[in-house]
Amino acid sequence: GAVVSQHPSRVICKSGTSVKIECRSLDFQATTMFWYRQFPKQSLMLMATSNEGSKATYEQGVEKDKFLINHASLTLSTLTVTSAHPEDSSFYICSAREGQGAVYEQYFGPGTRLTVT
Amino acid sequence: AQSVAQPEDQVNVAEGNPLTVKCTYSVSGNPYLFWYVQYPNRGLQFLLKYITGDNLVKGSYGFEAEFNKSQTSFHLKKPSALVSDSALYFCAVRALGKLVFGTGTRLLVSP
Numbered sequence: 267g268a269v270v271s272q273h274p275s276r277v278i279c280k281s282g283t284s285v286k287i288e289c290r291s292l293d294f295q296a297t298t299m300f301w302y303r304q305f306p307k308q309s310l311m312l313m314a315t316s317n318e319g320s321k322a323t324y325e326q327g328v329e330k331d332k333f334l335i336n337h338a339s340l341t342l343s344t345l346t347v348t349s350a351h352p353e354d355s356s357f358y359i360c361s362a363r364e365g366q367g368a369v370y371e372q373y374f375g376p377g378t379r380l381t382v383t
Numbered sequence: 384a385q386s387v388a389q390p391e392d393q394v395n396v397a398e399g400n401p402l403t404v405k406c407t408y409s410v411s412g413n414p415y416l417f418w419y420v421q422y423p424n425r426g427l428q429f430l431l432k433y434i435t436g437d438n439l440v441k442g443s444y445g446f447e448a449e450f451n452k453s454q455t456s457f458h459l460k461k462p463s464a465l466v467s468d469s470a471l472y473f474c475a476v477r478a479l480g481k482l483v484f485g486t487g488t489r490l491l492v493s494p
Contacts, residue, residue, distance in 0.1 A: 361427075
């Protein structure tokens with residue numbers, strides 16, 4: 267299957283700083299990528315859907331000014347957590363969609379563990 | 384709204400025994416159903432999916448799932464569990480272009 271990478275795999279930052287997480291589709295082009303957040307022992311919650319060349323669509327309750335998403339190319343989407351606080355500590359997982367229409371596959375990255383101190 | 388339910392937080396099974404991880408769904412229209420597995424501190428790995436066709440779907444690592452329309456279920460099964468199958472399993476339904484996940488079931492296979 268197709269491969270999606272994330273960088274970094276782990277990051278520790280101080281409260282008030284910003285952190286950028288990269289999501290790349292390595293062997294396919296992805297016009298649509300998804301960002302999820304997972305709390306310990308909980309399910310994945312969709313944060314936003316990003317489409318290449320346009321603004322991301324955020325789920326209800328997700329602060330778009332805090333979680334900045336950029337999808338500048340067909341193989342790269344970035345999530346920037348701005349002015350991070352300890353409550354932003356979580357496991358962030360991206361996913362990339364291969365294909366269009368009703369028949370497509372969605373591949374997941376390995377995740378990024380963010381710890382805000 | 385489209386949703387899936389995984390009624391068991393954890394399933395315990397002895398190695399070599401058959402395993403079942405339950406999932407029920409609620410969708411309008413035809414369901415697109417998926418199973419994923421997650422190992423600690425890792426992303427999700429695709430196991431199998433049901434779009435249409437045979438109700439018994441075979442997937443990766445010897446797993447299979449049975450789509451039952453009358454019971455609105457999509458239970459994950461494996462005839463003989465391995466210790467290495469111990470992980471977190473998620474059922475999901477695709478709705479309006481998005482995947483909606485269940486709460487996950489932790490599978491623990493004991494030697």
